[in-house]
Amino acid sequence: MTNLETLIERFQNKDEKAFEELHNMYSDSVYGIILKIVKNKDVASELTQDVFLKVWNNATNYSSKKGRFFTWVLNIARNSAIDYTRSKFSKKSLKNISADKFANKFISYSDSEATTNTIGLDKIVDNLEPKVRNILNLLYFEGFTQKEISEEYNIPLGTIKSRKRNGLSQLKAIFI
Numbered sequence: 001m002t003n004l005e006t007l008i009e010r011f012q013n014k015d016e017k018a019f020e021e022l023h024n025m026y027s028d029s030v031y032g033i034i035l036k037i038v039k040n041k042d043v044a045s046e047l048t049q050d051v052f053l054k055v056w057n058n059a060t061n062y063s064s065k066k067g068r069f070f071t072w073v074l075n076i077a078r079n080s081a082i083d084y085t086r087s088k089f090s091k092k093s094l095k096n097i098s099a100d101k102f103a104n105k106f107i108s109y110s111d112s113e114a115t116t117n118t119i120g121l122d123k124i125v126d127n128l129e130p131k132v133r134n135i136l137n138l139l140y141f142e143g144f145t146q147k148e149i150s151e152e153y154n155i156p157l158g159t160i161k162s163r164k165r166n167g168l169s170q171l172k173a174i175f176i
Contacts, residue, residue: 037081
């Protein structure tokens with residue numbers, strides 16, 4: 001059993017020291033993924049803490065047979081950020097933003113790019129074909145659904161699904 005597997009097992013048995021170690025290992029990455037989606041540092045910080053509470057409370061649901069622990073945590077983070085952006089609270093706060101600020105919110109990526117770059121995703125994703133990279137960005141970092149991308153960009157749903165599958169296959173090949 002590797003050190004990480006032992007650490008995860010301790011975590012699943014509610015060892016607070018293991019929680020601290022895993023939090024230190026993954027909090028920057030979780031924050032980066034959330035910030036990329038919600039584009040608000042305060043909200044990203046709050047959601048990061050919420051994610052770790054969810055992970056702690058659902059630790060027994062993790063199984064190494066289904067994938068890596070890091071991937072499981074990032075999926076929880078991504079889903080939490082997307083849920084936030086789709087929530088009534090988020091939509092109400094967006095209604096109160098002037099058109100200029102709203103445009104700048106989506107045009108200015110400097111903070112999220114810097115955070116994403118610190119976890120090394122930018123260099124890896126830059127190797128993907130632009131069409132595939134754009135689809136993955138919209139799906140995983142902007143919170144769009146496949147159907148929303150299809151309708152917004154007038155691309156057939158099957159094409160969206162194919163690009164997603166191809167992109168994920170390419171990324172999987174890089175990581176394995």
